Amino acid sequence: MQELKERPARRSAPPARRRHRRRRPRARAWAAAGWAVLAAASAALVAWTVAAPHPRPDASAAGTAAGPRAGARDPAVVNGRRQPPPVRVPRAATGRYAAVPGTDPPPRRRGFVVQYMVEVERGLPFAPERFAAEVHRVLNDPRGWGRGGRLRFQRVAGGPVRFRVALSSPALTDRMCRPLDTRGQVSCHARGRAVLNARRWAQGAAPYRGDVAAYREYLVNHEVGHALGRGHRGCPAPGRRAPVMVQQTLSLYGCRANPWPYPRG
Numbered sequence: 001m002q003e004l005k006e007r008p009a010r011r012s013a014p015p016a017r018r019r020h021r022r023r024r025p026r027a028r029a030w031a032a033a034g035w036a037v038l039a040a041a042s043a044a045l046v047a048w049t050v051a052a053p054h055p056r057p058d059a060s061a062a063g064t065a066a067g068p069r070a071g072a073r074d075p076a077v078v079n080g081r082r083q084p085p086p087v088r089v090p091r092a093a094t095g096r097y098a099a100v101p102g103t104d105p106p107p108r109r110r111g112f113v114v115q116y117m118v119e120v121e122r123g124l125p126f127a128p129e130r131f132a133a134e135v136h137r138v139l140n141d142p143r144g145w146g147r148g149g150r151l152r153f154q155r156v157a158g159g160p161v162r163f164r165v166a167l168s169s170p171a172l173t174d175r176m177c178r179p180l181d182t183r184g185q186v187s188c189h190a191r192g193r194a195v196l197n198a199r200r201w202a203q204g205a206a207p208y209r210g211d212v213a214a215y216r217e218y219l220v221n222h223e224v225g226h227a228l229g230r231g232h233r234g235c236p237a238p239g240r241r242a243p244v245m246v247q248q249t250l251s252l253y254g255c256r257a258n259p260w261p262y263p264r265g
């Protein structure tokens, strides 16, 4: 949708500039100048709209409108990490989950084994196996909830589980999170299910400044944190790492972005 919006705006800009260059009588020149300003303003607005879901540290509306790619970094690398390719997420898919088949074993170390399931709404533009693999990696990371061998996570495809992690379209997220109002924008934990909004999975969130890879880690850890009984936290002091249970999708409240429950491992 964002790309579709961008094209007409770019098409409308050249005629305005051509009119301006021909130096017609003063009244027309003023009109042409007005159109040029309007076109530039709308181009800036469109650039902002497009940039907003994927804000990058060096991205600004003025910079983007002034010159295509002028001084822009490779958008595929943020904070030294290669980012997932852009994906356009529909507002709604089928509304039905499918459990990701197969199993992922827990790491070979001590710790209580927690079984969980991964579900992906049918019709979403994500490969279920890759989503499940990323969730499993995050859960068993040394900085994750299993720190110190307290817990380790085993993905299963059915049966009784401690929690589910479910990738969901904005429409299904809203439905699953009720009575919480997620407005198609945010995610939640509801009734043993970490409901991850596919829009956020694709786009990240403004406080993460384009680091979608890190935001995905945050999203898994935060919502699974709720599944493990954790509640929300505040930012302890400006400049500190935000605890993972801060609602970092909305704001960092002066803290620094941090996707991990135990960032020092």
Ligand SMILES: [Zn+2]
Residues within 6 Å of the ligand: 222, 226, 232, 247
């Ligand atoms: Zn939360």
